[in-house]
Amino acid sequence: MPIVSIRHRTTYRYRNPVAFGEHRVMYRPLESFDQRVLEANLEISPEPGLLRHVQEASGAVSAVARFGARSDELTFESQVVLEHLPGAAFELEREGRVLGEGPFAYSPEEAGDLARALERQYPDDGEMEAWARRFVRPLGFTRISTLLSDMTHAIRGDFTYGTRLEGAPQTPAETLARRGGSCRDYAVLMAEAARSLGLAARFTSGYIYGGPSQTDRRGGGHTHAWTRVYLPDCGWTDFDPTNGIVGNHDLVRVAEVVVPRAAVPLHGRWSGLKSDFLGMDVEVDVGVVSPTQPAAAWRVAQGR
Numbered sequence: 524m525p526i527v528s529i530r531h532r533t534t535y536r537y538r539n540p541v542a543f544g545e546h547r548v549m550y551r552p553l554e555s556f557d558q559r560v561l562e563a564n565l566e567i568s569p570e571p572g573l574l575r576h577v578q579e580a581s582g583a584v585s586a587v588a589r590f591g592a593r594s595d596e597l598t599f600e601s602q603v604v605l606e607h608l609p610g611a612a613f614e615l616e617r618e619g620r621v622l623g624e625g626p627f628a629y630s631p632e633e634a635g636d637l638a639r640a641l642e643r644q645y646p647d648d649g650e651m652e653a654w655a656r657r658f659v660r661p662l663g664f665t666r667i668s669t670l671l672s673d674m675t676h677a678i679r680g681d682f683t684y685g686t687r688l689e690g691a692p693q694t695p696a697e698t699l700a701r702r703g704g705s706c707r708d709y710a711v712l713m714a715e716a717a718r719s720l721g722l723a724a725r726f727t728s729g730y731i732y733g734g735p736s737q738t739d740r741r742g743g744g745h746t747h748a749w750t751r752v753y754l755p756d757c758g759w760t761d762f763d764p765t766n767g768i769v770g771n772h773d774l775v776r777v778a779e780v781v782v783p784r785a786a787v788p789l790h791g792r793w794s795g796l797k798s799d800f801l802g803m804d805v806e807v808d809v810g811v812v813s814p815t816q817p818a819a820a821w822r823v824a825q826g827r
Contacts, residue, residue, distance in 0.1 A: 525607050526561070527775060529730055530808040531746075532600040533789055536801040543590040543597060546791025550601035551576075551584045552729065553776045562604040569594045581785055583778035588791075599789060604812065605775065612770035613668045615756045621664035626721025629755065637753055639781050640723035645694050645715055654699060655716035667722070671752055671762055671769075674716060678709050678764035684741050688805070692783050706741065706765040710748040711783060713764050723753040725779045727761070728786040732809040733773035740773065741765045745807045746788055751779055775809075 531550050548565065552558055567574070571588035579585055629637060645651070658670045658677070683703035692707040695715045704712070707726075714724035731740045731747040740747075749763035759779070761771045768774065778786035793800075 525609075525732075525814050526812045527605055527607050527732055528808075528810055528812050529603045529605070529775065530601070530806070531603075531730075531788075532598065532804075532806045534599075534804045535597040535793075536803070537595045537597075537793075537795065537799045538801055539795065539799050540593040540595045541793050541795030541799055542593050544792030544794070546588045546590075546597075546599075546789065548586040548588065548599055548601070549579075549583055549728075549778055549786065549788050550599075550603070551586070551777065552603060552605055553583065553778070555776070557608040557610060557771055558775060559606045560603060561606055562602075564602045566598075566600045568596070568598045579778075579785070581778055581780045583780075583786070597793075607775060609772040610770065612760050613754075613757055616666075616668050616754065617756050620667050620755055622659055622667055622670060622720060623664050626719075627667065628721065629723070629753075633753070633755065637723035640725050640753065641718060641721070642781070643715065643718050644782065645696070645711075647696075647715075647719065650699065651695050651715055652719040655719045659720070667754055668757075670720075671717065671722075671754075671760075674713060675762045675764045675769055676767050678713060679767035682709065684709075684765060686745075688745060705748075706763075707748040707783060709764040710750050713750040713762060714752075717750070717752050725751045725759070725781060726783045726786060727751045727774075727776055727779045728783075728788070729777040730775040730807065730809045731763075731766070731773055732775070732811060743809070745805060746777075747774070748783075748786075749774060 565586055567588055569592045572591040573589040575587050577585055658673045659665045687705040692711045693704050695712045698704045698708045698712045710726050714726055717724040728748050731743055733740055751759045751761055754760050761774050780786045
């Protein structure tokens with residue numbers, strides 16, 4: 524049960540002091556059975572006139588900041604310590620959770636709750652579904668867990684990864700044509716591929732840790748993105764095609780959404796000349812404070 528520390532700092536630099544409109548900061552990990560925030564602190568400079576936390580429609584938590592002062596620099600620094608509980612992905616999967624010639628069908632009760640995550644988000648002339656069907660056996664049935672695991676490892680092995688920190692994700696068609704992309708592109712591709720087979724999927728944003736250095740993982744050193752698919756009996760299950768991870772090992776969730784733009788970590792407005800903007804710097808450090816120490820023992824050790 525690792526205890527993980529996350530430091531996420533973003534700095535905007537300007538040539539002259541500018542005015543700032545409302546900013547929304549989505550850095551805080553989600554609270555769940557497998558990840559529990561032990562300590563969280565957000566420092567903003569210049570200090571906002573108003574700072575409130577809200578829960579978005581997706582369930583993610585955003586800090587909403589409004590400013591009165593002008594400045595030539597704007598900094599957001601989040602420091603979080605959380606308890607993370609990695610678990611096996613398919614222990615609860617029953618026999619019969621399989622895919623045949625047609626799309627998968629959830630129970631009516633589940634389908635109602637999953638409706639938005641089942642909706643296709645990109646036009647498809649059949650290429651997306653044809654690619655996803657490569658992972659379905661031509662005869663008989665394919666276990667859903669096997670299909671999704673194979674798809675995860677195929678993207679990891681067959682596509683060329685490249686870091687791209689700005690701009691919207693590529694469409695699935697673009698990623699297929701280029702045979703490469705960033706973690707966001709892979710997350711969008713896999714989510715849409717799952718939906719084409721009748722499976723509910725969400726774009727998931729957060730952080731990744733693991734290995735001697737965070738850079739040992741693709742996507743380490745900045746925010747990361749992957750896919751969650753809803754499996755009957757197993758619930759929402761993580762699939763990271765960038766690293767070939769099946770399950771929640773080393774993955775800390777901040778937001779789970781249908782449309783990626785709803786998971787932007789930080790966005791806001793400023794007023795000034797276009798030439799005033801000099802650039803943006805982002806630093807993300809994620810590390811394991813203790814690989815096995817219980818949260819209660821960690822709090823005692825910290826004098827809390």
